[in-house]
Amino acid sequence: MSSALPFDDSYIGQYTNARPKMDQYGYAGTLFPITEIIGATDWMTLDQMKKPYFNQGWEVGAHATTAATHSQSMNGMTSAERQAELRALKGWQVANGFQSDSFAWPNGTFDAVSVADVQQVYALGRIGGCRPPSNRSPHCRTASSPGALPSRHWTK
Template sequence: MKGTFLYLVAGLMLIGGGLVWLALFHGIQASSAKPLLDQKKSEAVSEPFSQNDSTVPSTPPSVYVPILMYHYIRDYQDRTDDPLGIQLSVSPKTLDKQLSVLKDAGYETISLEDFAKGKYKPKSLIITFDDGYDDHYTNALPILEKYQTTATFFIVSGFLGRTGYMTTPQVQQLRLAGMEIGGHTAIHLNLANAQYEKAIDEISTSVRSYDPVFSYPSGKYNPVTLDIVSGLGIKAAVTTNLGVATEKSSLYELPRIRVKEKTDLLKRINEEIAIAKRQLVPSQRSKD
């Protein structure tokens, strides 16, 4: 009789323990990415961006950091059969000239991770290259080295070694040259429509071997993506929203300036800084 009772108590304890474990496990899964983001959100909310509240004095940012966005570095302007390709291409000669102009204007490049840590220089600039094309190694790297400029390269990890893309050893060479390497998912996934588990897998896979910085493929993301990126310990992520970054920018929604072959770069940068001084947030502006 006593033995049966003990078995009953032990059984109930096992079931109870299992239920507690299940509740905890699911709770942890559902909230693992959240605490960091909630912290970021509250930081963002505390910034004086709220134009509706006239009692809050609005101070302009003190740091303006242009983040340039490049794709292909290649001679492509005569390829009239591919207008999109032209839009995404800057010739090596033009990149050389742009870096020369920026250097003469006193700009100094920093990494995204430094930006996230608040390590600014007097005139900081971040240069980014999306997608991991092989011309980043063959064409962009020698020019960057010529001007002793650093840059951030966002690699689509599943495309490494494909025709037109860098190989793993080439990415290692970029790294050895002092470049920052970040993730851009494994298959250039549209994160705005992606399943939760798939998004986590794609983002974490693409940053696993690299620096903790990320670029949303085609600039597409949603609030859950922001949760995931911050929850994975990524320090900064760039969008295709137009603007310059400031110390008030959300580190997971950093705006960039798209550079094209014919972009008058200093003029564009100064226009964007002037707009940032008026404190328009990137989401209120159209994409370039």
């Protein structure tokens, strides 16, 4: 059995707190950054992402290019916008030497059309902790939701 240890958005604490503990026990995680905020205050730098990727076997998956597209979520975009976002994410990964077929749904939200678009680019989709019920998207599925999907809900 294997486990995925995902870290969305790439907060600095994931590098300064979680990574050393995981390294101590030989665990690798997967970072899912919002690419425009890399290097901003309280966020990981590109070098901080590269170190665990190239030296400790971590993965750097795809998540969102901007805070705005993260908030919008894939199912809030047109198909053309989604495809442009996915091309930009894959291009960023390639340009920085990251090989990954993993995608984390921003805000844990998706619909059938957005799944079909994402599957054209990424082999693995991950949903995670949705927001608290008071501000949760109606599209957010949790473990207790009818028809909930597991964290890894498809592979090519």
